[in-house]
Every structure is written in C-alpha cells, then in structure tokens.
Amino acid sequence: MKFNQPLTNQDLAQMHQKLKDRPEHKIVANAVMSNGINKTATNAQVLAKLNHTFSIDIPTGTVANQKHSGRCWLFSILNTLRHQFATQYKVKDFELSQSYLFFWDKIERANIFYDRMIALAGRPASDREVEFYLSSPGTDGGQWAMAAALVQKYGVVPRETFPETAVTEDTSDLDMLLNRKMRHDAMKLRELVNRGATDAEINNLKQQYMDEIYRITGQSVGVPPEKFDLEYRDDDKKYHLDRGLTPKDLYAKYIGVDLDQYVVLTNSPDKKYGELYALPSQDNVEGGKQIEFLNESMDQLKEAAIKQLQAGETIWFGNDVLQQMDRQKGILDSELFLHDELFGINTKMSKAERLEYHEAEVSHAMTLTGVDVVNDQPIKWKVENSWGPKIGDKGYFVMADNWMDDYTYEVVVKKEFLRDETKKVLDKAPIMLEPWDSLE
Secondary structure (H helix, E strand, C coil): CCCCCCCCHHHHHHHHHHHHHCCCHHHHHHHHHHHCHHHHHECHHHHHHCCCCCCEECCCCCCCECCECCCHHHHHHHHHHHHHHHHHHCCCCCCECHHHHHHHHHHHHHHHHHHHHHHCCCCCCCCHHHHHHHHCCCCCCCCHHHHHHHHHHHCCCECCCCCCCHHHHECHHHHHHHHHHHHHHHHHHHHHHHCCCCHHHHHHHHHHHHHHHHHHHHHHHCCCCCCEEEEEECCCCCEEEEEEECHHHHHHHHHCCCHHHEEEEECCCCCCCCEEEECHHHCCCCCCCCCEEEECCHHHHHHHHHHHHHCCCCEEEEECCCCCEECCCCEECCCCECHHHHHCCCCCCCHHHHHHCCCCCCCEEEEEEEEEEECCEEEEEEEECCECCCCCECCEEEEEHHHHHHHEEEEEEEHHHCCHHHHHHCCCCCEECCCCCCCC
C-alpha cells in the first residue's frame, strides 16, 4: 500500500457512497444537525441514576465563582481551608480571597521565570525546555503545591479584605499582556547574559522588570494589605472582631492547617506505581514548596479520599472536567455521551493511552465534599465546583465513580490516610519529570 498519496475523486466518491449506504445515515444526520452532537448522544439512563443524595456529605456553604479565569487551583485550596474555618467558627459562607493569592502568584511566577531564562540563556530559543517556558509565562493555571507554597509564604485574607476586580474576574487581558511582556523581558535578559554582562547588570535589569510586573499587577488587581481587621457575624448572629491581623496571623490563628502534612496522591498509569515524582519546571515560588506526586492505583486514591471525607475534611482534586460533562445539569459520568454508538466508531483508549497520546490532561481542580458508599464501594461523589451557583445543584456536581476512575488524576490527602507501605514511598528521592510530562 502506498502512503503520502493525495485524495482522488475516486476516493471521495467511495467515501460518499459508503456514507449514503449506511441505513441510519439520514436519521443520525437529522438528529445531530438539529440538536448538536452531545444532545443527540446523551445517555438518558445516566441522568436517571445520579441523584444528589450521599451517605457521607460534609456541610458546606455557597459555592464560589472563578468566572472567566484559570484560577480553579486557587479556588479549590481555599475552599478546603474555608470549610475548616466555617466548621470551627460557625460561619457557613465565609470566603477567603482568591485575588490575594492570585496577586502573589503573578509576582512569584515572574521572578522564577526570569531566573529560568537567565539560567538557560546559553540555549537557543528553539530548545524544547526554553520553548516550554516561553509558551505561557503569564498563565493562570497551577498545581496544588503551587497554591500551598503561596499560602505558606503569604498567608490568607478574607474575600472582603481583598475583593475581586474586573481583571481577576476576566484575566484574559492581563494574561495576554504579561505573556507579551515576559517574553520581551526574556529576550532582553538572554541577550544581556550572552553579551557577557556582569551579574550586577543582569540583576539590575531583572529588578527593573520585576518592578514593572508589580506595577501592572498592583494596578490591575490591587495591592494586598499588610494588616487588616477580621470582622464577621457567625451563623448564631454573634459578632466577632479581631483587629490588626497580618495575612499570616489569620492563617496561623484561625486556620492553622499544616500543608506539609498533605500529599498529592496521583493516578498516572503511564508511569510506574509506588514511585514519587517531581515536576520542578512548574514550581512557582523560589525556595517554596515543590510539586511532587505520589503515583498509586485508583483504589488507593479513592480509599484515602473516603477516609478523609469520613473525618470531616474536604479534598482538592485534579481532573479533566471537559470530558463527559453536562455543565448545566452538573453531571460527570463516563457514559454520559454515547459518541461511538451514535457515529458507529471506536475511540476507546485506556487511561494510560489517553495520557500518552495527549487525549487526557489535568485541566481543572475542584473539591470533593461527599461520597455515596454502598456495600463498602463508592457509587458517586459530591463535587463543589467554582463556576457559581447557577449550574448543577446550586453549583455542586454529581460525579459517577466511573468518571472518578477515568478522568480524576490527583487527590490531595493527609499522609495519615495513606497505607503504611505507601507512606514509605515518601522517603524516596523523587524522580524528576520533564516539563512537558502528562501531569503538567
């Protein structure tokens, strides 16, 4: 058989005839063209089986809304922290400022980007690693450890203290500007290094660029407060006031969660289980918490997640939310859309194959707040999203256990909920992943 051949009129005529010869052709075409692919392929049986009742259901308040931004990873970690504050201090709808961590992420991310560009100045711009960093230096996306690093360094503030702005609610303009500026700055820093400039000259130019990043971010998002007053009325209508707190004071005094006691338990079957992996290319804080993944089977992820929910604590989890999702109904099920059956094709791939062939990605972070366990087996999971209360059940989704298996890649759990043999893996030196790894 010959390859690299142009399509001929005979080829096109054969394809056309084969389509016409399919007995279901006209019915499928009419249905799809009238209703769209997903509506036509929707599996009605899935809609019937996923109700909103869970045997383990942690009480939580109104969902947050990230709007037109890629800050889900920040919303999810702050959801887990605010849930603990809400439970302890009886403030159901308390919310921490996502804009506050977003501000510091922009500053820290610029700093580490410039350092990488200086360190890699000897490589051409076409080098794969340099290209990776240049692809989106001002992006919004992130990992759990990146959010944890920001919390550990800068603390947290209430949402009212550092509220949303037009820019945080739609970050597209800021992302575009920062991407352009940081690429320009990378070019100039690399040129300076390659001309043999002194360390002082290079650092002076980097500091100039950092000042400009701070100015852009401060004038777009606001400048975070050094001190503030915590003022709230609890669910029993009792008034509380604590004056002169710093962001780190608030975290230490009112939340106090030791983020170093948590681990990102990952299911990435394209890699060996029982290993610790690191992704240094995505670390965002120089000297801060590093991104690490403990790779294990889905049985272990679900076992640890259920234990943490039983203990009354919600869970950050990374997933591929755009797969098999009904956004408006708030449903996640691997059999929601019967695309193969509708068109008579086969697109089945294993989880490992999807990761290897770029069909899978960790595209979103949400929060597990409940699970329905029947005969010691999880049937469905309750998910707090960050897309506002007008979708799903007041912003909450129902996730079938098959979707958990297929499209969930990370859960952040306390080390105490791991199996004993799994804990021992944490003592290993991590295996370094390439910047373009499937978990990036």
